[in-house]
Amino acid sequence: MNHDEKHQKPKTPTITLRKFTLSDVDAFMSWAADPRVTRFQRRDPYSDPADALAYITTHILPHPWYRAICIDNTPVGSISVKPAPGEDRHRASIGYRLAYDYWGKGIATEALKLTIKAAFEELDHLERLEAIADVDNPASQRVLEKAGFKEEGILRKYVRLKGETRDMVMFSFLVSDAV
Amino acid sequence: MDEEVTLRPCDLADVDDLYEYASDDKVSAWCRWDTYTNKEDLLNYMKTCMIPHPWMRVICYRGRPVGSISVTPYTGADRCRAELGYVLASQYWGKGIATKAVKLTLETVFKDLKDLERVEALVDVENFGSQKVLEKSGFTKDGVLRRFSIHKGMVRDRILYSFISTDPLV
Numbered sequence: 001m002n003h004d005e006k007h008q009k010p011k012t013p014t015i016t017l018r019k020f021t022l023s024d025v026d027a028f029m030s031w032a033a034d035p036r037v038t039r040f041q042r043r044d045p046y047s048d049p050a051d052a053l054a055y056i057t058t059h060i061l062p063h064p065w066y067r068a069i070c071i072d073n074t075p076v077g078s079i080s081v082k083p084a085p086g087e088d089r090h091r092a093s094i095g096y097r098l099a100y101d102y103w104g105k106g107i108a109t110e111a112l113k114l115t116i117k118a119a120f121e122e123l124d125h126l127e128r129l130e131a132i133a134d135v136d137n138p139a140s141q142r143v144l145e146k147a148g149f150k151e152e153g154i155l156r157k158y159v160r161l162k163g164e165t166r167d168m169v170m171f172s173f174l175v176s177d178a179v
Numbered sequence: 180m181d182e183e184v185t186l187r188p189c190d191l192a193d194v195d196d197l198y199e200y201a202s203d204d205k206v207s208a209w210c211r212w213d214t215y216t217n218k219e220d221l222l223n224y225m226k227t228c229m230i231p232h233p234w235m236r237v238i239c240y241r242g243r244p245v246g247s248i249s250v251t252p253y254t255g256a257d258r259c260r261a262e263l264g265y266v267l268a269s270q271y272w273g274k275g276i277a278t279k280a281v282k283l284t285l286e287t288v289f290k291d292l293k294d295l296e297r298v299e300a301l302v303d304v305e306n307f308g309s310q311k312v313l314e315k316s317g318f319t320k321d322g323v324l325r326r327f328s329i330h331k332g333m334v335r336d337r338i339l340y341s342f343i344s345t346d347p348l349v
Binding site for chain 1: 259322339
């Protein structure tokens with residue numbers, strides 16, 4: 001290969017977002033059963049697909065905004081937008097998870113960019129998207145920065161995660177940030 | 180002055196004293212609630228919210244209720260944190276009473292509320308009085324949360340302050 005090709009970053013594969021169906025349970029297990037992926041999540045990895053099916057049924061399908069991140073229509077991760085409780089409907093928080101084999105390719109960043117655009121278009125009154133990342137999760141912090149989120153500060157002892165109280169970094173993306 | 184500020188649980192008999200500031204527009208402007216126009220509504224709020232609250236105290240100055248202060252924990256995985264809120268009758272502003280009430284709260288709340296490690300407060304970017312109270316009480320400014328909350332119909336930027344159980348009491 002020539003000099004240019006050797007130093008070019010591999011292109012991010014084309015990704016699409018779509019709603020989940022029950023038949024996505026096996027694809028779902030490819031990240032949800034992986035402790036490397038669930039490390040910074042509150043839940044432990046799934047071991048029984050029946051539990052995963054129950055989660056898809058009771059949590060994902062009725063969720064206000066939950067999408068599968070797909071390559072060639074096969075889910076390789078998920079991304080969700082959860083409106084704030086009570087009257088703060090102008091604010092919503094983003095969470096995302098990606099199967100380990102698909103890390104480092106720009107997929108999460110691309111999924112975030114698609115989600116930001118869709119969320120501001122589809123969710124009435126939305127003005128602020130926010131996301132928190134563990135202080136020990138620099139990969140996720142980089143993904144948010146690359147997608148255009150702005151860091152607002154470090155929230156000390158913010159959440160309990162697997163028996164430990166963690167410091168989190170708060171990020172936001174305002175509807176006025178999208179130019 | 181210090182010894183003159185005390186905290187104690189709320190009693191329904193406090194309604195007359197609490198109504199003095201709850202009916203004051205100047206006080207309610209910075210609060211989530213609207214100015215009270217009758218004592219029955221306030222009594223109802225005291226019965227349903229203040230008395231059963233996990234951590235709520237009346238602020239007394241020389242033995243007389245002049246405000247209230249509360250620490251409201253979150254639930255589940257977020258139970259390590261709780262939100263501080265306080266209100267003070269306007270004629271008692273600027274005397275260091277709120278600061279003293281916050282300091283007294285920090286001395287005991289971490290023992291009173293199981294699992295609590297972080298007390299946080301969200302303050303409007305233009306509420307300079309409250310920002311000073313928190314800074315003088317030893318809170319740290321975590322950052323400005325842009326367009327964070329809706330206050331009386333307007334979306335506002337808020338400053339997030341925190342005090343961790345291991346932070347030094349000032």
